[in-house]
Amino acid sequence: MATKTYAGKTIEVTDEGYLVNANEWSTEIAHEIAKEEGLTLSDKHLAVLNFIREKHAKGETLTIRAISKSGIVDIKGFYELFPGAPLKLASKIAGIPKPSSCV
Amino acid sequence: MQKEEYPLKKVCIICAKGTLEDVYATLVLANGAVMEGIETKVFFTFFGLDAITKKRMNSIHTAVVGNPAMRLPGNLPFPTLLGILPGMEALASSMMKKEMEKLDIPTIPEFLEMITAGGGEIYACKLAMDMFKLKKEDLADEVKDVLTVGDFYAMCGGQGTQIIFT
Incomplete structure (x- = not known):
């Protein structure tokens, strides 16, 4: 396990940079992780992140399909917000574990 | 000497069969690659064309005859x-589709939409289209083009590219 300093706090992260404890997350931390990934978060990003965190809190498996059903963003929009590997990137910024879904 | 790593950058996936498991293997691999940010091209040929033919894509079935892995609910052998x-x-296939829906696995048209929305590209084989008397209009809107095998190979170049035949 590694640690990182986000928003003035020492936060435990996995080797791949995912927060170990989702409860330590805050919007400030999200902004800092996003910056490391070369992203500037908009309100739309934050809406998606909050949706992802809610899903995670309920113990649901996160899928791209679920995000497209959220009403916040469609799939194309999701790829535009979090380019490359959107589900992983969004999970990392949302402070939840690396997604384990294949779809 | 340090071992060099070549990460996977592009996958070219070929689907030549029209059974549920073959089509889904292709779609899951393709969508999974798109989700990882890997450049993805999918080539449908022969019976695989069913998966991208508007009239056929919603009635893709699994084989219940001559399929030794087929099981009845409760894991009993399926004679x-x-x-x-x-x-x-149709019954076995619809039961399977219900199970997939529970796991949030998309339908075939939805998968095509997801793959293309994420930047993946879907192609159809010209020779098989001619053989089945299909026209571009008969195919799903997500199909980018109808290709010859040579066109397809021309897209599969570059370091870190793999061709996968499902």
Whole structure:
């Protein structure tokens, strides 16, 4: 396990940079992780992140399909917000574990 | 000497069969690659064309005859003779689709939408289209182009590219 300093706090992260404890997350931390990934978060990003965190809190498996059903963003929009590997990137910024879904 | 790593950058996936498991193997691999940010091209040929043909894509079935892995609910063996009953193939396939829906696995049209929305590209084989007398209009809107095998290979170059035949 590694640690990182986000928003003035020492936060435990996995080797791949995912927060170990989702409860330590805050919007400030999200902004800092996003910056490391070369992203500037908009309100739309934050809406998606909050949706992802809610899903995670309920113990649901996160899928791209679920995000497209959220009403916040469609799939194309999701790829535009979090380019490359959107589900992983969004999970990392949302402070939840690396997604384990294949779809 | 340090071992060099070549990460996967591009996958070219070929689907030549029209059964549920073959089509889904292709779609899951393709969508999974798109989700990882890997450049993805999918080439449908022969019976695989069913998956991207508007009139056929919603009635893709699994084989209940001659399929030794087929099981009844409760993991009981599925006798091939049972599979010859009319409607059995559709029933087994619809049961499977219900199970997939529970896991949030998309339908075929939805998968095509997801793959292309994420930047993946879907192609159809010209030779098989001619053979099945299909036109571009018969195919799903997500299909980018109809290609010859040579066109397809021309897209599959570059370091870190793999061709996968499902």
